[in-house]
Amino acid sequence: MKIIALETHVVAVPPPHIGGMYWLFVKLKTDCGIEGVGEIYAATFGPEAMVPVIEDVFARYLLEQDPHHIERFFRRAYSSGFTQRPDLTMMGVVSGLEMACWDIIGKAANKPVYELLGGLVSERLRAYTYLYPVNARGEYDYDDPDLAAECAVKNMELGFTAVKFDPAGPYTAFSGHQLSLEVLERCETFCRKIREAVGNRCDLLFGTHGQMVPSSAIRLAQRLEKYDPLWFEEPIPPGQEAAMAQVAAKTSIPIAAGERLTTKYEFHKLLAAGGASILQMNVGRCGGLLEAKKIASLAEAYYAQIAPHLYNGPIGAAASFQLAACTPNFLIQESIETWGGFHAEVLQQPLQLEDGYIIPSREPGLGVELNMDVVRAHSPYRGQRLHLQMAPDPVDVRDTAPAKG
Incomplete structure (x- = not known):
């Protein structure tokens, strides 16, 4: 062949x-x-x-x-x-x-790919989603902690056992920075109101994006510990494992990181430094499925778990599910809501989620096929924005808007 x-x-x-x-x-x-x-x-x-x-x-x-x-x-x-x-x-x-x-x-x-990478371990994959709160005008509104709490309850009622949110303000090309007292207070308010709304039926995933310097991350972690988040995600920018370990050593909240890392070498540095106990590799960036499996094995040796990152399309998602399904130290998989909308339209058959759990496909290969009519109808992309972008200017302490999901 x-x-x-x-x-x-x-x-x-x-x-x-x-x-x-x-x-x-x-x-x-x-x-x-x-x-x-x-x-x-x-x-x-x-x-x-x-x-x-x-x-x-x-x-x-x-x-x-x-x-x-x-x-x-x-x-x-x-x-x-x-x-x-x-x-x-x-x-x-x-x-x-x-x-x-x-x-x-x-x-x-x-055979499904997971059968060729060690064999099926989990028939159902625990999943979480970001909160996408919608206000009375039908607009996404990330500023209102009460609205976030309502959205968390709705997702919990759909079966999700964890939800993620980032109220820590904008992330810029000049992050990390020191969060203002106003932003620190807002982060605590979001955690408190969401925890009150979901009780102990749902984990809170505090999903920052490298906004902070280590000292600011430690200050924030101390405020959040009482709400017992499952993780504190990428509190400082990637690339300095010892600095991430400095944060990890000062909080009881597990540190999750890895969406911006690639290959086993970068993940090994993070693990060896004690910088994270939950690895968030993206299968579409870290080097592929076999490399992701090796990273998961490194994590297993450190008694760390994996929670694959996913903020892209459904083919990368399907590959991530294959990894999760055959990995014994899998914790939870990022989902994008319930995999409806365009994620479903661009496939011949949508990804399967039942009661907050992903059901890995039993079809051969990755288990998905593109709907080429939809692909062609939306190709090529002619915009100027990158897939994701950071704010281009230094943070203004008066800018208190939460980061967008």
Whole structure:
């Protein structure tokens, strides 16, 4: 079996752009007629730059190659240009192409990918969602803690046993910073009101995005401990493991991190430093399914758990479910609400969620297929915004608006 062709589709996500501004889907074709789909989670450059990069990596390291040779592909791409170090953009491309290879491998074996990566462990996957509160005008409103509490109850009634929110203010290109007393108070108010609303039936996931310096994160953690969150997510920017460990050592709240990290090497540094006990790799960025499985194994050796990150499209989600289903130290999987809306429309069959739990597909490969009519109708993305963006200016202490989900 050989890979003979690549298709790349940059799909514009319609308003309100839940899951990002656009999704990068790839499709690989083999000489025996099997096709595999993947998704690249790469936000550093716009799609007009990414598409030729994807094509270059494919031509150099996958064209005419056997899709089963995952390790060969990874090492050759990882070493491209005499690098042999974590490269976020390269690993994003590798991740999407690699999961498409696994889709082909699973279809050829007539098995779900999780059966080929260690076998099924969990038939149902615990899931959580961000809170997307809607006000009386029908608009998303992230400023009102009472509205957030109402939204938490609604999600709990749908079966979710955990909800995530980020009231810690804007994250900018100049973060981390010191949170103002007003923002610290608002964070505590959100936690208090949501905890009062859900009681002990739902975990609180405090989902910051690297807004703080360590001292500010410690100040905030001390305020939040009484509400017993399941985690404090990425309280400081990535890249300084010792600083993350400084926060972890000063709070009883577990630290979760990893959505902006890539490869086992970066995750190993975080674990070795004691910076996190919950790893949030994104399968579409960290190096692919096999690399994510290795990261999960590293975590297992440190008695840490995984909670895969997901803020992209449904192909990356389906791959993440395959990882979660075969991983013994899996904790919880990020969901985007109940996988309705455009996440469902772009697939032939929607992802399955029952009573707050994801049901891994039993179909071969990743278990999903793109609805190409919908893909073509929303391609290509012609906007100028990146998949995700940070505020371009330093934080103003008078700007108290919560971060958007």
